[in-house]
Amino acid sequence: MAADHGPAAAPLRCGPVPRVGSRPGPFPACAGPCPRRAPPLTRVCLSGPRPGLCGAGGREPGAAPRRAIGHGRVAVELDSSAGVAVMKMENLPVNSLSLDFLTEFLISLEKLENDRGCRGVILTSGAPKIFSAGLDIMEMYGKSTEHYAEFWKAVQEMWLRLYQSNMVTIAAINGSSPAGGCLMAMCCDYRIMAENPKYSIGLNETQLGIVAPFWFKDTMVNTIGNRATERSLELGLLYSPPEAHKIGLVDQLVPEEKIQSTAAAVMSQWLAIPDHARQITKSMMRKPTVDRLLAHRESDIQNFVSFISKDAIQKSLHMYMEMLKQRRG
């Protein structure tokens, strides 16, 4: 877009995106959430009774009663002057995505989403050497079908909320990130990974004899394309940081000690874009993928429950857990 009577806007370049310093606001974007002043660096530790995840804090009809959360598995620090929160996953030892963790994660995310003082979130790990190990196997073994359904619904909810977040979401991947951990990273707008050769990332479900559901697959196709996804999923590949960078599974590699500062710098580039325009664009890009899960949400839950309830699968999970115990021992 340019006026007929003068030169176009000075070319803005890729790489570091310059802040639009001379932007002649108020742009319509500011009709949406805009940063406001608030006390800087509030540390939020969620520990109260757990509200429902959907709607205005109520419990969904027919939902199973929910356990209280005993301690903080997600540490949130909001820098109100920047409008940026850091969500640090602290479900030790490996940030397994348990039902409790997912619930706390969703509450934290929801609070930030509704906080007009927060425009961006950096998702990272407080556990050593691991971003997230993915879905918690304990939630899938020896439980009731109701429990499996509740768990899977929470996994879906995590994806739906994170993938569609109105905030800028940046994954600071400071450790290995298999399976569900990789999914969380792929949900973000931008992925920065520590270039530690011991770390890996990928959807490795087939290595365990299970299958990533279609919306995991869709998310990966959207990120690295069809062919790389096909090979990746069929072989259950876990990529080293350079490999992940090469195929576009992560956007940037940095030395481990610079990951948080890099995330903050990248965030400020993203926040230079008017929120409203960015949010509409993000929705335009991701909505078809989201709609596909929403259209099949119940059958996806039923598929998971019937699959995971099979004797053969339960037996496999049991043996897998025994193997993990031995390794640990």
Next chain:
Amino acid sequence: MAADHGPAAAPLRCGPVPRVGSRPGPFPACAGPCPRRAPPLTRVCLSGPRPGLCGAGGREPGAAPRRAIGHGRVAVELDSSAGVAVMKMENLPVNSLSLDFLTEFLISLEKLENDRGCRGVILTSGAPKIFSAGLDIMEMYGKSTEHYAEFWKAVQEMWLRLYQSNMVTIAAINGSSPAGGCLMAMCCDYRIMAENPKYSIGLNETQLGIVAPFWFKDTMVNTIGNRATERSLELGLLYSPPEAHKIGLVDQLVPEEKIQSTAAAVMSQWLAIPDHARQITKSMMRKPTVDRLLAHRESDIQNFVSFISKDAIQKSLHMYMEMLKQRRG
């Protein structure tokens, strides 16, 4: 395809595509438009009263009266011996896509499309340092809703005609090409860009607080894939020539003084392919994307009109224009 009794056709290689010198025509392609003799290098300057854009020159029922075109904003040179036209955009200073310009562009394109002596078009700029600055902001400020609708329909029409052209279309991008300028380039079959570090290209709408419509997005996804488009659109990125080449937004970089000769050489490679087969293939590739706009054409116009008519947007555009004036002053 190969005969059972002999070796296959000699392997033809990528890179410079060799002319199929020994092609045993007449191939069915020649049922379609084939080059014919005509006076070489005709310079077409459109200056008569403006006919309607759709159908056989008539005005659409209910369309607003149209202004006459005062002077040539698109210079067309047709080399009949080669069957190739050069369309040079000359809407100084920055080839803004005004309603008048789009109209003249469409008439010129239509004439070439219907000229059996023209099989290919090289789209380039006669303005210094800029290919096209994109949509003319003056058409979107302080006008009637009827005007906005007419303007947007012309933008759609430009995309529909250029993206589906039966001719081989090559963009010789000899200057910066933001927003609508980038769209025009992406509509072509092949993009050659001058490797001048001062030039940039991209869909930078979000930088201005506005949003590229879904068919701009679709065109970019078809060109550079989903993930690169997502990042590109959300950040409103403008790429330097090497960056644009790396992500596939342009196909080839050349020194500025060689851009026209390179475009001519590439064109001759494309014209070595039988028109009919190439046209069917092009339609097969692009039709689903075109059909998506055709199915939502009216609602897309309504969306644009209601968005651009908002007070907040009008105010933003006003301030943007003031900024451009100051820069110019």
Next chain:
Amino acid sequence: MAADHGPAAAPLRCGPVPRVGSRPGPFPACAGPCPRRAPPLTRVCLSGPRPGLCGAGGREPGAAPRRAIGHGRVAVELDSSAGVAVMKMENLPVNSLSLDFLTEFLISLEKLENDRGCRGVILTSGAPKIFSAGLDIMEMYGKSTEHYAEFWKAVQEMWLRLYQSNMVTIAAINGSSPAGGCLMAMCCDYRIMAENPKYSIGLNETQLGIVAPFWFKDTMVNTIGNRATERSLELGLLYSPPEAHKIGLVDQLVPEEKIQSTAAAVMSQWLAIPDHARQITKSMMRKPTVDRLLAHRESDIQNFVSFISKDAIQKSLHMYMEMLKQRRG
């Protein structure tokens, strides 16, 4: 997936996929086809009367009577200890895809598909310097419309069976692979090509004045993406091995003498993944593309028959065959 009480599975890396040695089976994958003991290295030569291709060996109602297969055009060697078969195309001189060849190919593939002792197939050529030259032009010239329909149905069937095979399929591309030969390679799970600069691969139909059907196109888009496919198909490009590798049309290049050993090594990586999980994943990736042909299978046959029956096309094919004869002479 990880247990809450211990470290995640040791990171498995990309590149050579490690065998999951300590996998605590039986995984559900083993509910599907698992390798069993059988006599090693059986050489299968098909020479009996030809059964129907569809269903349990019966002939489809209304199908034309089928000719007997005189001699083996597909040599199959099954290494039962590895669970891997090598299918070597031996339809000399150039492995043209004739109706007889396609029929024999389909029967061989079907036998392996139903053999629980076979989990993977390596597809390669016994002809010198050529993988497959693609569809046999003789099947498309001077025959009845019934013959054209039968031939095209066999081409469709080849694609449907190979693209959806439950076995791991690896193409060891030891020669040029234009048109239908390229399609066969793209149907496989992995493509290894000999890095002989005389070889090329691609869908070059437009070079011959014909058009690759939509499912050829879909298969290529799934392999190399939309833009590379668009350019590739419109220009009928044949790529040298390095070019093919660069755009992802083949996955790996090796010296010609190492192609079979490399294929075997890659196969063992793929077979380390539980069959069941890999098969479900493959189906999830490819089913939408397959469904598109199934939904339009009859009209696709009609399109082919009416196109190939045209006088202009028949004349072109005649001249093309004359040219091939002269080259050979």
